């Protein structure tokens with residue numbers, strides 16, 4: 001298959017903002033893709049080579065990309081860099097330079113195939129150790145020499161992690177359903193397969209090779225992370241009990257890192273909430289699972305919490321940051337030990353439990369975990385009254401938790417892989433006052449500082465994520481809560497994300513001094529959510545012409561490097577928080 005067919009499709013997708021059109025263009029591409037390439041085309045469309053849980057990424061630095069363009073087009077690196085400063089897009093710059101070169105030499109090369117492009121990118125991603133930079137450079141420049149200008153544009157964007165076609169996972173599933181599932185109705189089945197495997201390529205390959213029958217047989221499997229179930233939120237025990245038909249199981253909501261453990265015999269693999277393989281980070285957690293989980297094969301979920309090994313007391317989430325490292329893992333493990341609080345079981349000795357009701361899973365979990373000082377089943381209680389819920393909540397907070405998780409005991413209380421649903425409702429301490437719940441916001445711009453802050457940034461322009469439109473909408477300008485040390489670090493942290501234009505995915509009515517690529521996520525606390533005529537978050541949702549903003553925002557000191565920008569707080573969540581707050585104000 002020619003890579004030009006892929007590039008043509010990407011160009012069409014880019015030309016529209018309408019999701020339906022994007023889906024149709026992608027479906028056309030998937031229809032003409034051969035069975036043995038479909039997984040690769042799906043990964044490439046998402047700017048990847050493999051699903052997230054496979055630790056092989058292309059991501060090359062801009063510097064190397066510039067060198068490759070220079071080498072392939074016979075230009076000086078400075079010229080490329082200057083043009084890049086103008087376009088802000090290495091893909092566009094590569095396309096232009098490739099076009100000039102083609103004109104000058106009347107070069108008509110062999111047509112690149114998808115196989116060649118994918119294999120070359122794969123070899124680049126796997127190159128490591130001494131000489132790997134040279135190898136990557138020569139592979140990439142070789143590829144560019146054989147590419148048409150348009151192909152160069154997309155190759156460069158893929159390798160630098162800036163493809164961003166606006167094709168979300170669900171759009172790929174829609175396109176697959178249209179192209180190979182007999183129509184959009186097949187989407188639900190494909191989605192379930194995706195939710196239990198986290199592997200869009202595998203889903204695509206299965207549907208083209210074995211049709212919907214094959215998808216039906218798609219099963220939970222060890223080594224492939226199940227997309228996590230997420231909780232809704234409510235602001236009062238009364239609302240929670242009403243929503244859960246007057247009864248639920250409440251559990252401590254531990255403040256740590258979510259871990260999905262896959263154990264097969266003596267082999268344990270751990271995945272993060274974002275489905276990355278984090279086994280190497282937590283050798284101690286793997287040992288605990290091996291020792292304390294009684295099953296040949298199992299998939300369980302736990303919150304991994306930093307503890308004081310002497311007292312067994314839980315420490316705040318921030319302590320876990322010390323464990324986020326590639327080197328010195330053993331030392332960090334001794335200095336910052338963890339405990340595991342197991343809260344769900346999704347697979348047991350060959351049996352998929354995700355469609356079993358919660359109480360069945362909970363019973364199985366209790367039978368499977370051998371508790372000791374370091375491993376426990378999450379503290380839980382069956383509750384039927386508001387008072388009971390309040391008391392359990394207070395105990396949880398006293399024990400160092402952030403609140404409680406209220407879980408439905410309904411017969412439909414399955415594990416909703418990949419979904420945020422009402423089977424789990426979180427109730428956090430902060431909801432008791434005004435808006436003291438934190439939000440995770442993406443830095444999209446910055447303002448120069450004055451006086452003491454001259455030479456650094458005085459404030460950041462922060463945004464929520466709108467998944468429907470795949471854009472970032474501004475919510476607040478935040479300059480409080482940064483320590484002197486934070487302020488010193490800021491320009492350094494933001495340097496590589498600076499842009500000369502507003503990023504195309506940022507929707508802002510505020511003019512920043514410096515625009516930033518939406519990458520860095522910060523945790524922010526505010527006093528209240530208010531209507532705002534100048535911020536674009538949820539514009540027009542509550543009132544025509546008004547968006548929402550945070551009053552008195554303060555950086556908590558917590559960079560959420562564990563969060564992708566698309567995992568930031570959404571506009572919809574802010575709307576919910578606003579409505580909750582209003583309801584509370586109304587009732588007092």
Ligand code: ATP
Nearest residue numbers: 230231251252253254255257258303343378405426
């Ligand atoms: P979310 O994961 O819902 O997008 P978030 O990352 O901000 O949001 P929270 O909203 O605070 O996290 O709550 C959900 C998280 O709580 C889960 O992902 C899990 O890591 C954690 N957690 C702690 N204790 C439990 C428990 N007993 N049951 C389920 N989840 C728990």
